[in-house]
Amino acid sequence: MIVQCDKSLHSKTIHPLINIGCLSDISNTFIETGFYRIILKDRSSCPDFGRLCCDYQDASVIFLSPEYSLSCLTSEDLSFYKKSIFLSFHADLINTSAIKKHFNDYSFFNYRQNESLHISLREKKILTTRFDDISDELNWGIDKYTNILISGKIELLLNYCKRFYTRQFITRSEVNRCIIQKTKRLIDEYFFMNKISEKGLPTSDYCSNNLNLSSAYFEDLFN
Template sequence: MKTTEFQVLHTVTDYTRYYGLPAPAHPLLTLINLAEVRERTFPDPVVSHLYTIALKRGLKGTMYYGRQTYDFQDGVLMFFAPVQVVQTEADLDISEMTGWTLVFHPDLLRKYPLGQKITSYTFFAYEVHEGLHLSAKEEQLLDGVLSSIRHEYEQSIDAFSQDLLIAQLEVLLGYANRFYHRQFLTRRLAENDLLSRFEAQLTAHFSQAGHQALPTVQQFAEQLHVSPDYLSDMLRALTGQTAQQHLHHALIERAKHLLLSTSLTVNETAFQLGFEYPHCFTRLFKSKTGLTPAAFRFSAH
């Protein structure tokens, strides 16, 4: 069996060297104008320890992010988190590529609140078709923010450089977050279909008789071919509850049914639902209903 060779890029300088780009003017950040610089592509998968935000147009071919193909159609903003695998096929044609790529090291954010806040931007974990679809006006707005970042990036580094770069980067991510939520609100048909399929899977899972494994959000997301973060964000936008909250609701409803319609003990009910330890079931049930399973059963008689 052939062993896959991974190219590991630890620094911004590693990134620019690997792709044959000009050396970065800042040790922790680089902004690349793709109309001026054509990236080289390699078939080996790349594992970057950097954050990457890119708007690429004119690409032809196949790109993979993780285990899935990335849809890089025009007007789609892509987000790659550190230690994610990105790979391109040999057929990727970059001869007409335009757009920009912003690459920055996590160390740039370490001493700032953004260092923690960036982990809440779930679009960095999204997969292939979950890129951010921009309107022409939104592209122009982000181009303005990028111009400010470029202006500061090209200045000589002084005591204010990092503070200003972080402030502008936070503006960029804030707009991206706003646009993602707009996307959730304007893609109702597809999302309602996803919601219907999710609810159907929940119903099917909990209607099965006999012992089964405790369900997880990851399990349902894989069945729906989306990431867990995307599923939760979509459900929160449509229903106000995350995927985990939906799962807990269905789990408690199933537990109530078993407690009231069968002679199973509380421990047997816990095992039937997939809990390895009955006390975990009791704790969850009480947190959701205000009663222990035994007290709930007693109160119904």
């Protein structure tokens, strides 16, 4: 595997809009705003991140939007991340590439951490290969093709993550059936208490908040 726990990745920027490596330490560069982050965490010494008994146990993938800063984590939280592989890329890289047109399809950047992706060993190998491909391109050197190739490799990585999340919704079918039943009861109660006259029709935000889910995860579950 090419991606290694090399602190030089944090002290020297290979590309101003993207960084990749191992979180052997948390640098100021990593917690700057404006970056999307994907963290691949091994099962060992890993918190649950919402893992259920029906989920795979080999690794977890956490997605962080630019609004989320690791600086708000406690020292105990950070200890879970330090041995993780990460990919960090700035919104400007997306905004100047073809992926911008459908980037909103990757709604898992708006999920909560307890709605993380839990993957099998086979899926983990696929994702680490994608990380390696991006690392290879970064170490090639910057030229006029760099951003095109890197954004394409990021898109491939995200498409695999989207596939694996779809699989996770399927393997969680029984759990999701319970959520749907709770949603139905919540809506029935909403109409029974005549909240519609005061607040209008119940929204996905209303339902997801009452179910302790992010609205993005709630909507994707129903889709």
